Amino acid sequence: MASPGQKVVLITGCSSGIGLRIAVRLAKDEMQRYHVIATMRDLNSQHKLVEAAGDTYRKTLFVAELDICSDESVKQCVNGIKDRHVDVLINNAGIGLVGPVESIPMDEMNKVFETNFYGTVRMIKEVIPEMKKRRDGCIIVVSSVMGLQGVAFNEIYAASKFAIEGFCEGLSVQLLKFNIRLSMMEPGPVRTEFELKMIKGMKEKEWPGVDSNTVRYFRKNYLPTAVDIFEVLGQSPDDIAKCAKNVIEASSPHFHNLTNPLYSPILALKYADETGGLSVRAFYHMLFNLGPVTNISIAVLKFLTFGWLRNRSIAPK
Numbered sequence: 587m588a589s590p591g592q593k594v595v596l597i598t599g600c601s602s603g604i605g606l607r608i609a610v611r612l613a614k615d616e617m618q619r620y621h622v623i624a625t626m627r628d629l630n631s632q633h634k635l636v637e638a639a640g641d642t643y644r645k646t647l648f649v650a651e652l653d654i655c656s657d658e659s660v661k662q663c664v665n666g667i668k669d670r671h672v673d674v675l676i677n678n679a680g681i682g683l684v685g686p687v688e689s690i691p692m693d694e695m696n697k698v699f700e701t702n703f704y705g706t707v708r709m710i711k712e713v714i715p716e717m718k719k720r721r722d723g724c725i726i727v728v729s730s731v732m733g734l735q736g737v738a739f740n741e742i743y744a745a746s747k748f749a750i751e752g753f754c755e756g757l758s759v760q761l762l763k764f765n766i767r768l769s770m771m772e773p774g775p776v777r778t779e780f781e782l783k784m785i786k787g788m789k790e791k792e793w794p795g796v797d798s799n800t801v802r803y804f805r806k807n808y809l810p811t812a813v814d815i816f817e818v819l820g821q822s823p824d825d826i827a828k829c830a831k832n833v834i835e836a837s838s839p840h841f842h843n844l845t846n847p848l849y850s851p852i853l854a855l856k857y858a859d860e861t862g863g864l865s866v867r868a869f870y871h872m873l874f875n876l877g878p879v880t881n882i883s884i885a886v887l888k889f890l891t892f893g894w895l896r897n898r899s900i901a902p903k
């Protein structure tokens with residue numbers, strides 16, 4: 587049970603990556619202001635979290651089971667919290683999907699929407715009645731820059747994040763009337779298992795039903811650039827955790843929170859031209875005409891920045 591004055595924070599997807607780091611950062615708060623309920627769909631995967639939590643485990647950090655794709659699991663978890671009282675909900679759980687769209691079965695696409703969109707909606711639906719009664723609450727959704735800018739070969743993932751951005755943009759207005767603050771976090775690449783899960787085996791993978799040119803563009807233009815971008819521009823999950831803590835502690839948090847300022851120019855391009863032509867053409871050139879130049883630029887950046895850029899912390903204050 588939370589001690590008086592502590593905020594109850596419920597986080598989804600804490601078995602690894604960003605969710606794990608947010609949970610541990612909040613649990614280690616010097617003033618012990620947070621009672622963290624770090625959830626995951628399979629409790630057998632809790633060892634990394636428990637190890638990272640150290641002596642905060644079972645003091646300020648508690649582990650619970652929660653599968654965001656199951657009504658029953660979500661209800662059971664929230665019902666298990668005293669008075670169903672959640673001060674802060676952090677929707678972090680998510681899955682990726684990459685590849686030529688012609689080859690992706692509809693049920694794989696559904697799974698991405700079931701998790702990234704409906705899973706997040708299910709969580710928000712479950713906690714807002716009590717937050718509305720108390721006229722207080724904070725909800726954070728870990729979206730992505732791909733929730734604001736579509737990226738080739740990531741169409742379904744981006745669509746699921748665009749969907750949750752649209753849902754939250756509307757809902758945030760209504761929730762403000764109840765003093766519930768809803769904020770999106772839009773990381774660029776983050777070096778977690780997410781990237782490994784998505785890119786693993788992609789080079790060798792067969793793409794039935796896809797023409798040879800598209801497969802070649804995917805393998806030769808997209809994949810090497812994507813891997814390099816993760817390596818050079820990727821933030822650490824701790825950078826994102828720091829940003830999440832800042833959002834929770836802000837008196838008037840922003841709705842959008844781009845965690846990586848290097849991505850701001852890409853979005854500026856999009857909003858500078860309401861016809862959309864500028865950003866579509868810029869991405870086209872990057873993928874099909876500047877492939878080798880982009881790779882060389884990234885290689886130079888890699889060389890110049892060495893470890894410094896990779897270890898930097900640039901999450902907004």
Ligand SMILES: NC(=O)c1ccc[n+]([C@@H]2O[C@H](COP(=O)([O-])OP(=O)(O)OC[C@H]3O[C@@H](n4cnc5c(N)ncnc54)[C@H](OP(=O)(O)O)[C@@H]3O)[C@@H](O)[C@H]2O)c1
Nearest residue numbers: 599601602603604653654678679680730775776778779780
């Ligand atoms: N890494 C990036 O480059 C990046 C960039 C922008 C945004 N994001 C977003 O950041 C969030 C966290 O990703 P990450 O990078 O930390 O990846 P990760 O290490 O793969 O973590 C994803 C977490 O979500 C959990 N999860 C998946 N489906 C779930 C379900 N149905 N119910 C409950 N938990 C579920 C996973 O649990 P299991 O261990 O059981 O699979 C895992 O704990 C995602 O929403 C992702 O879209 C990531």
